[in-house]
Amino acid sequence: MKRTVKIGGVSVGGGNPVAVQTMAKAAATDIKAIIEQAAAAKEAGCDIFRVAVPDMSAAAALREIRRNIDMPLVADIHFDYKLAIAAAKNRADKVRINPGNIKKAGLKELTAALKDLRVPVRVGVNGGSLEKSYKNSSDRASALASSAMDAIRLMEDLGFYDIVASLKSSSAAETVAAYRQIDKLCQYPLHIGVTEAGTPERGIIKSAAALGSLLLDGIGDTVRISLAADPTAEVKAARELLRAVGLDKSFVEVIACPRCGRCGYDVGGLAQKVEDYTRNVKKPLKIAVMGCVVNGSGEAGACDLGIAFGGDKAVVFKDGSVLKTVGADDAEGCLFEEIKKLLL
C-alpha cells in the first residue's frame, strides 16, 4: 500500500478510493470559465481539478478560483519553479511539476518552499518532455521511471515526502511498463494516465487498455483520462473505467448479452433502457438482461435482478431465484416494475 498524501480534503494512496482528476481547458485568468468547467466536472464525478499555470497572472488567479470550487485545486507548472511557489502561496492544494523542464537548483528551492507551506507535489514526468539525459534512451519506460525517481530522491534528501508521481506516455505499452517499474521503486501514490490519448473515440479505448491493466493489478491511486474533449467527458470515462474494473461499485451494472441467432428479442435495446433508467442510481446493484438460456439463468441468477428470454417467454430472476415467467411481450413492463421496487 502506498503512503497517504492529502490533497486538500482528498486523501490519495493508503487504501483510499482511486480519485478521478481532470484539467480545465480554459485559461486560469478566465476565472468564470474555470469555475463552470469545475462545477460540471464535479457533477460528473471529478474528485480533483487541475489548472494550467503558465505565468504569474495565472498563479494569482488561483486564489479566486480556490474560493469558488469545492474540489482540491492543482496547479500545473512547467519551466518555472517560481510559478509553483506562487501557486502554493495562492492556495493551490497541490502543485504538479515536470522534472523534464525544471532545473535541479529550482527543484531544491521549490521543495523547501512546499515543505514550509505544507503543499504536496506531483512529480509528473511525460514522454513528450523527458529531461535531456533520458530523452534518447532506447528503454523509454525505464527512462520515465528514472527521471521521476531522480526528482523524488532530490526531494527526499531535503526531508520532503508529500509526493505523488506520474509517468505518462502516449503509448499504452510504455505507460504500463513505466508504472509497473515505479510501483516497485517507491511508496508514493501514483497518478496514472496515458498522455495525449487523442479523440474520445480512440482515446477512451487506449486509456482503458493501459489504465485498466494497471488498476486491475492494484496500481494507481488517482487517474485521469486525457481526451481532446471537455473535462466532463474525461471524468465520465474515468468513472466508467473505475466501474469496469470493480473499483467503483456504487452504480447499477447492467450485464447484457450481445444477442445471437438464439434470440429474436431486442435485448440490446432493453439493456440500454435499463442503463438509461438507472444511470444516476448510486447503489451497488447488478441487473442482467439476457437473450437465452445458455448463460441466461447463470448470469441472471447471480444478479440482484435479471431477465432471460427463451422462445416467446422470459424468466425474471430476483436474488438468485426465479420470480416469475412472463410472455416476451410483457417482459419489459415486468422488468421495470421489479427495477422500481429494487430502487425504492
Added chain:
Amino acid sequence: MKRTVKIGGVSVGGGNPVAVQTMAKAAATDIKAIIEQAAAAKEAGCDIFRVAVPDMSAAAALREIRRNIDMPLVADIHFDYKLAIAAAKNRADKVRINPGNIKKAGLKELTAALKDLRVPVRVGVNGGSLEKSYKNSSDRASALASSAMDAIRLMEDLGFYDIVASLKSSSAAETVAAYRQIDKLCQYPLHIGVTEAGTPERGIIKSAAALGSLLLDGIGDTVRISLAADPTAEVKAARELLRAVGLDKSFVEVIACPRCGRCGYDVGGLAQKVEDYTRNVKKPLKIAVMGCVVNGSGEAGACDLGIAFGGDKAVVFKDGSVLKTVGADDAEGCLFEEIKKLLL
C-alpha cells in the same frame, strides 16, 4: 508462443496477428441477414465470423452461408454435441462448444468426429454456464481455467490438438485472472473476450480494460468485444483496441493533446478532423496535434508529421525536424497540405 491452429484460411496462434471475431445477431436460417452482417463485419475489419447453431436447421444452413461469406465460419454450439458434428460436416471452419453444457460422452464422440473431419474446436467456457462441479467454486477464475483444461485433456487423450480455448466472464478482473492461469497451463491459442460486456458505452471500456491488460502482456490470439450492438460495432471496437495496444500498426495514429489553459486553439477539433480524414488509410503513420510547447515538440518531433501551437503561431514538424512556422490561422491548411503529401 502458442501452437498454430488453422481456422479456414486464417491461422491463429504461432505468432500470427491477433484475429478479430464477431458473431451474427441473426438466426442462421435467415441466410440473407447473416450474409449481410458478415459482409459489413468484414468491411469493418473482421477476420472470423461466428453463427449460433441451436438446432439442425441452423446446422444445415451453414453450407449455404459458407459459400457466401469470405471469412472462416464458426458454429456456436451449446447442449447438443450432435449439432457440432453436423456443423462440421456442413463446412463450418471451426466449432465452438461449451464444456459447461455438453456431457463427457458427447465430447468424446465429437472429438473423434472433428479429428476425422479435420475441423478445429474452441473449448469456450463461460462464467454464466460453468459445469455443475465448478459452479459454486469461490475461486471463479480457477474454476473457469479448470473447466476448460478438463475438456482439453479429454480431447488430447483422444489425440486431438486442433484446439482454441476461451474463458469468458462478465467481470474484467475474473477474465484477466482466468486467462493468466490458462496461459500458463496450455499451449493452445486463446480467444479472449469479456462476456455480456453490455452496451457500447460501458462494454467497450470494460472490454478494453480486461482485454487490453491481457494483450499488453502478450496473451490472446483472437479477440471479440461482445456488445449489445451490431457486429460492426464489435469489430470496430476490437480493431481500435488492437491499435491502442500496438498490435495493429497499419493506421494513422493521431496523438492529440487534451488542451489546457496554455492553448486557445481548438486542437481537439483539429485532431478530430485529422482522424476523420485519415480514417481509411492503412499506412503505419503517426500525426501529432499539440496545443503548446510543453510536450509539443517532443511528441510532434517523434511523429511522421506534427503540429505544435504556441501563442499565435504553430510549428509544423516532419520526420523529427521543424518544417516551418506558420500563423495559427494558416495552421490547419498547412497541416492538411502536408498530410496530403504524406499520403501520396
